[in-house]
Amino acid sequence: MRELRGIAETLDPHVAESLRIVEHFDALVARRVGLTTLVRAATMLTGAAAGVTDPDRQLTIRIDAAALRDQGAEAPVPFPEHWQSVALGPSSTGRAWLERIGEPHVNDLMVLERLAQAVQITIDRTFGWGDEYHEAVALLLDVETTKVARARLAARLGLKETDTLRVIATPRLQRDSPAQDAPHAHADIGELTFFILRQSQLPELEHLQQVGISPPQTVASLPQAAEQAVVALRFARPDERISFLELGLLADAAAPTRNGSENPAVRRIAALMTELNCPLERLEALDAKSSAREIAGNLGVHHSTIAKLRERVDRQLGYDTASPFGALRFSLDLRLARYERSLGLSASPTT
Known part of the structure; x- marks a missing residue:
């Protein structure tokens, strides 16, 4: 393809550009990228907002001219006459469209056609299995699945x-x-959703707010990777993405809880929450590397309330949570308490 494009560049720049578009989408399909990446490629190639919709699967993706995803996008009905659009396939009710302002560019239709083809291939790969697809993924993560079957x-x-x-x-x-x-x-x-993906695909799920990520593993070690991802997730606060590799000794510290034993750190925080009638989230706010005024502003209370709360926490725990070592200990205790609380989730595919 590259040799053909090189020849075309000397004969007709428009033909060469068309070949480049074909080559680009073929490469994306081969890499098995997500639908959002495919639509973003159309936007980058044309400089115009682009989108795809598949009513049968309640799916609509729109990427604006700045290459950002429109999270609340809905397919326009009907499509404006000055927008170009093509069907995703002969029997599909879905369409791909381009929001070009003014006259269409030479290769706009080529981009749309290749986008539609790539999207349909990707949808067929994912949804063509029916219910068997999710069952297959679950079996990949199940420790009881044989090596051959996996x-x-x-x-x-x-x-x-x-x-x-x-x-x-x-x-x-x-x-x-x-x-x-x-x-x-x-x-x-x-109560969890699991994804299996290559390292290069991680950025495609950056919008997820609370995530646990396993270390790099091979197919044979996917059950172990799933367990590690769950451990990392259980340590994560609602707005955090945590890799198992980041936990270090914290993962070892959680071992008594994972094995069913009661962790002393968890007992300390549980007693503190009961004594002070204080939820875990408010205690975690004290763990932030911020001043009392900043913490108070985030919680919507007066800074003196935070100062008094810290005094009561220090008195109950028996150490200074603002000192370097005390802050480290307090942070560790809170993480273990959050981990313990999350154990109620029905999560692990290996149990």
Whole structure:
């Protein structure tokens, strides 16, 4: 393809540009990127906002001219006459469109056609399995699945045994969540949603707010990766993305809780919450590296209230939570308390 494009560049620049578009979308399909990435590619190639919609799957993605996703996008009905649009396939009710202001550019239609084709391939890969798709992903993460069966399932999902993969765990996503349009291997298990993806695909799920991420693993180690992702998620506060590798000794400190034993740190925080009638989230606010005034502003209370709360916390715990070592200890205790509280989630695919 590159050789052909080189020849075309000397004969007709427009033909060369068309070949470049074909080559670009073919490469994205081969990399199995998400739908959002495909639509963003159309925007980058044309400089105009682009979108795709598939009413049958309640799916609409729009990327504006600045290459940012419009989270609340809805497909225009009807499409404005001055917008170009093409069907996703011969029997599909979905369409891809381009929001060009003014006269269409030479290769706008080519971009749309390649976008529609790439989107349809990606949708077929993901949704063509029916219910078997999510069952296959769940089996990949199940420690009871045999090595042979796991290798076969991985191959059907486009994963090689030698691929370097990550497992992401997040609280169960709603059907209309942007991440649910991603073609990465994913499944809802209990109260969590799991994704299996390559390292290069991690940025495609950056919009998820509370996430646990496994270390790099191969197909054979996916059950272990899922367990590690769950551990990391259980430490994460609602707006945090935590990798298992970041936990270090914190993962070891949580071992008594994971094994069913009561952790002394968890007992301390539980007693503190009861004694002060204070929720965990307010105690976590004290753990922030901020002044009393800043913390008070975030919580909507007077700064003197925060100062008095810290005094009571220090007195109850028996150490200074503002000192370097005390702050480290307090932060560790809070993390373990959050981990313990999250153990109520029905989450792990390995149990």
